[in-house]
Amino acid sequence: MLLAAALITAVLAQxxxxxxxxxxxxxxxxxxxxxxxxxxxxxxxxxxxxxxxxTTSGYGLKSAEQSAGAGTxxxxxxxxxxxxxxxxxxxxxxxxxxxxxxxHGADRTLHTAIVPRAPVASTRPATGIxxxxxxxxxxxxxxxxxxxxxxxxxxxTAYGATTADVPVGAGASPVSVRxxxxxxxxxxxxxxxxxxxNASGTARGGDRAFTTGRAPTGVTITPAITRVVWGSSLxxxxxxxxxxxxxxALERQAFPFGAGYETVASTTAAVNGGFSFVVPPLYxxxxxxxxxxxxxVAASPxxxxxxxxxxxxxxxxxxxRHVRLSGAIWPAVPNGRLSLQLRSRSGxxxxxxxxxxxxxxxxxxxxxxxxxxxRRALAYRVVVVANDGGAHVPGASRTVRVARRR
Numbered sequence: 001m002l003l004a005a006a007l008i009t010a011v012l013a014q015x016x017x018x019x020x021x022x023x024x025x026x027x028x029x030x031x032x033x034x035x036x037x038x039x040x041x042x043x044x045x046x047x048x049x050x051x052x053x054x055t056t057s058g059y060g061l062k063s064a065e066q067s068a069g070a071g072t073x074x075x076x077x078x079x080x081x082x083x084x085x086x087x088x089x090x091x092x093x094x095x096x097x098x099x100x101x102x103x104h105g106a107d108r109t110l111h112t113a114i115v116p117r118a119p120v121a122s123t124r125p126a127t128g129i130x131x132x133x134x135x136x137x138x139x140x141x142x143x144x145x146x147x148x149x150x151x152x153x154x155x156x157t158a159y160g161a162t163t164a165d166v167p168v169g170a171g172a173s174p175v176s177v178r179x180x181x182x183x184x185x186x187x188x189x190x191x192x193x194x195x196x197x198n199a200s201g202t203a204r205g206g207d208r209a210f211t212t213g214r215a216p217t218g219v220t221i222t223p224a225i226t227r228v229v230w231g232s233s234l235x236x237x238x239x240x241x242x243x244x245x246x247x248x249a250l251e252r253q254a255f256p257f258g259a260g261y262e263t264v265a266s267t268t269a270a271v272n273g274g275f276s277f278v279v280p281p282l283y284x285x286x287x288x289x290x291x292x293x294x295x296x297v298a299a300s301p302x303x304x305x306x307x308x309x310x311x312x313x314x315x316x317x318x319x320x321r322h323v324r325l326s327g328a329i330w331p332a333v334p335n336g337r338l339s340l341q342l343r344s345r346s347g348x349x350x351x352x353x354x355x356x357x358x359x360x361x362x363x364x365x366x367x368x369x370x371x372x373x374x375r376r377a378l379a380y381r382v383v384v385v386a387n388d389g390g391a392h393v394p395g396a397s398r399t400v401r402v403a404r405r406r
Contacts, residue, residue: 118201138194
């Protein structure tokens with residue numbers, strides 16, 4: 001076996017194989033030059049190498065021939081490329097040759113640097129347009145130098161306002177820039193443009209314009225009634241001016257009006273701004289207002305809705321000549337005062353008897369009056385004055401008729 005190995009070594013020495021080649025990376029890239037690296041294994045024969053390069057994989061250009069030696073190990077090689085064109089992609093490969101033939105390394109590419117110049121700027125349409133703000137958009141090509149961009153904007157082409165500078169690097173490709181602005185006026189036209197600057201100069205994009213969104217300018221509400229009986233609801237209609245189809249909330253502030261408003265209903269106004277709510281049952285005096293749920297908030301003046309104590313009444317005979325009127329009062333009115341009222345022939349009501357309410361379970365009060373049946377049918381009602389500081393206004397029972405005495 002030792003003899004066979006020696007024989008193989010002798011044959012390879014007399015007939016070496018073609019060299020082995022790898023194409024490495026390029027560095028030192030400028031606008032017109034680059035350094036290409038690779039490795040060559042001569043396989044024991046005198047070997048030379050060069051780099052073929054060009055703007056396609058067909059190459060067409062090559063560097064000067066250089067020696068890679070005659071060793072049996074891979075050696076690092078490099079070749080300088082010159083007279084390149086700026087901002088251009090080149091293909092290249094390392095080629096090594098010895099007596100056995102030529103070997104090409106893999107195809108690789110490099111891109112030369114661009115000649116530093118003033119940037120290119122363009123202004124793109126604004127996005128995210130709202131009543132008070134928008135996002136300004138531009139595109140900037142730095143062209144080889146560190147570049148920054150800002151926007152100028154205002155209600156005319158004189159602009160007047162400037163955003164902060166945004167760095168966009170020193171590349172050769174366009175870079176998109178977006179800057180949000182605020183503090184604008186609703187339904188107003190604004191002009192803007194992108195301005196890019198580097199060491200070689202300043203470029204201004206074209207003028208563009210946008211109009212901010214509309215905003216509500218006012219809200220009005222009209223309650224169907226302004227006095228409800230305890231536990232009753234009501235309808236409220238209203239309108240938003242300045243813009244339609246916006247979210248609207250109905251808010252309530254309950255007596256004694258020390259706390260804030262709470263949302264009790266929500267809707268979306270119609271295109272013409274109109275809206276309607278059904279107010280949930282009210283149990284104490286409340287202030288109602290409608291508020292837009294928009295970036296710019298508009299609120300209606302508050303409307304006070306009074307809540308009257310609810311007075312129930314039922315009649316029952318108490319002997320031959322008397323009738324008892326009794327009932328419950330919602331809510332409990334421990335400090336309240338009751339009056340039994342009689343309607344005259346002319347239709348006027350007058351108090352004929354007074355009493356204090358008595359406690360009843362379930363957060364209620366109760367009362368009882370006894371009347372004598374007269375020679376003619378008479379109409380009665382019970383009126384309650386709550387005396388609770390304004391939480392409830394006086395409430396009256398339905399009218400009951402007591403038949404005449406026979």
